[in-house]
Amino acid sequence: MSVENAALSQTLTGEKTPTKAGRAPIWLWGGVVMAFLARLAIAWSPVKISFALSVPDDAYYYFTIARNIAAGVGVSFDGLAPTNGFHPLWMLVNTLVWRLVGASQTLPVHIALTVGAIFDLVTMAGIWRLASALTRRSYLAGIAVLVYAWNPYNLAASVNGLETSLGAMLFVWSLVVYWRLRLASRVTWQSWLTIGGLWSLLLLARTDYLIIIFPCAIDLVWRQRRDLGQIWAATLGALVWLPWLAWNKVTFGSFSQVSGKAYPYYLQTLWQAEGHTFQQWLVQEARMAYGILANLAVLSGFGKVIILLALVSAALLLAAWASRGRTSTGCQSDWSQLSGLLWPTLGALALLMIHGLIRWMYIPWYFVPMSILTVLWFSAFLSWLDSKRRTWAQALGVVVILLQVGQVATVLQKGGMWPEQASTVDSFMASVSCEKEETIGISDSGYYGYYLPCRVVNLDGVVNNQAFLAIKERRFRRYLDEIGLNKVYLNDIIASVVTLNEGAVPLAPPYSTEH
Structure with missing residues (x-):
């Protein structure tokens, strides 16, 4: 085992000899298979049904542009002018799909959604890896995976036809590598190249994930500050992102996509024209901040309990910081591991704040990284609870999973994520x-x-x-x-x-x- 892999496998109790969390339990395999089948059921439902259940109108921007690229029309929605209103890595995946089966109108849509479901399956594998490192308990890692898998909003996001599942997969696996490197006694140039390439691919999946990467990169450089001789390789890995930036600048005179600029400009233009006072602006910002918190509570699947989870997570973090450097007993998380959760969490929160407080927009798929991190914080809490009362940890994990499944039923009863959208489109298409x-x-x-x-x-x-x-x-x-x-x-x-x-x-x- 390499030094880096040993570092990731080090137990949270301060043990120097790596141990394994164990094999995935049978019930986890069953839960994951059923969650995957639920995703496939949406992916292969009639397009009008999936349009109500999980697929927003924005997904069809991808599908139409991909169809045009595959047909040789160009990188364009309308065939008249080029556009950069998309994230390139998911567009590449869609273009390949339409290139292969674009003769059909609906088959490529089903396949694109299926690819999203497969990416989410890989995301679950990454969550298992991370939760295993955090908890050293197979059943706790399994609970974390199922809490993620059966969250109805994560389920819908994985088959929404957007870049969400691709971004989630790369986010989780970049966390796996980031955790490994930050705990390593020495980082090779190959590992620097890997993390640079992964982060670059993550930016190609979603440009705004730069906000999450930034604190993680600072933390990694700081922890490896005594051995940065090979860090140049990370720069080489980051070159993967440069062609996209260059094309944007040459073609449109800007590095950023128009899709990220349009509606924020409209909303703020209308606001400014109404002549609001500074006090009214503060009230608006407070409303947006509350909206972010309320949506995070709902979309994470934890509801108002997320406030309690945040307080408990902060307490665990402070306790781990206070006891850093000591050899601990039990199976509680140590500072080296929990700080690896802290920095991406701060980045994910900053992402939501920038979208909500500056751009005045927050959309369900913006919350997916924070939803993943919330599951990992929950697993850290269960690890602590397991060291005190194992039966309580087991019972709480089962209850939360069942609550997630119950929320799936609730969302289905409401007609899915976008029932109003589907109704509006049906009416318009008929007229x-x-x-x-x-x-x-x-x-x-x-x-x-x-x-x-x-x-x-x-x-x-x-x-x-x-x-x-x-x-x-x-x-x-x-x-x-x-x-x-x-x-x-x-x-x-x-x-x-x-x-x-x-x-x-x-x-x-x-x-x-x-x-």
Whole structure:
């Protein structure tokens, strides 16, 4: 066993001889198989059903762009202009799917969702690895995996058609390597190359995960500060990210994606136009902060109990810090391990704060890293409880798993994650008519762009750099004239911003607005 692997396997009790948590118990295999089958059931359900259960409209931006790339149309949603409104690694996966089976309209969608489910299975394996290192108990690691697997929001996120499951998989396995390297007595250049490459792939999966990587990278460099002779290899690994950045800069004049800029600009433009005071801004920030906490409570699957879990986790962390350097007894977590949870947790919280307090947006899949970390903190708490009252730890673990399964039933009773979205789309699809040779413009246009027979231009700018710039530069009407649309359908936010910027909604015959 290498020095690095031995470091990861070191027990949380301060033992110097690595031990194994043991094989995965049979009940864990059964629970994981059933969770995977639940994901496959969604992935292979009719597309209208999966659209209500788990797949947001944004997923169809990926599907449409991937279909166009595979068909040789270019990196474009509408076939008229290029876009960077996506995360490239998941787009690459989708493009391969559409390249293979793109002759069918719905089969690629099912396969893309299935790939997401498989990625989530690999994520569960990574959680098992991390929880085993934290707890040194097979049953505790198994509980952590099942709490994650049966959380209805994690289940839905894994088959949402977005980059979420790919990002979660790379996040978890980069944590595995990060934990191994931070505890190693010496890090080889191959290991630096590995972590640099993994983090680079993680950024290609979701650019904003840079916020999570940053504190982890600082921590890793600090812990290995006496032996940084091979760190140059991490820079080589990071080169994987550079072609994407270069293409963005050359093509669009910016390193960042338009999908991350459009709606924050609209929301803040409307807010500023209303002339709010500083006090009102503070109230708005407080509301957003509360919204982040409330959503974290729900999406983590722990509800209001997450506050208690946070307090207990903080207590465990402080106790581990106070006793650092001593040899402990029992099976409680030590500082070297819990601090490895601390830094990504701070990064994941910063991610939510930046999205919520600065961009004024928080969407369910933003919470997935924090949901994973919450499960790991829960396993650390169970490890402590196991050292005091094993039966209590076992009972609590079973109760939490059952509560997660119960929440799956609750979400299904409500019609899934996006029932209103599915209802709106059904109504619109029944009312709109367009011929193949026509070009229409729609905001929130993912599903329509994929299934309508005519060309659909995205008008909210999420996957249309030109439309976003036209709105921002107050020349939206001219942009509509240039591309020659037959019909225009705008949501209230876009219509309000355009009205504010250009004096009136710039839609007159031959255009119509009905959305």
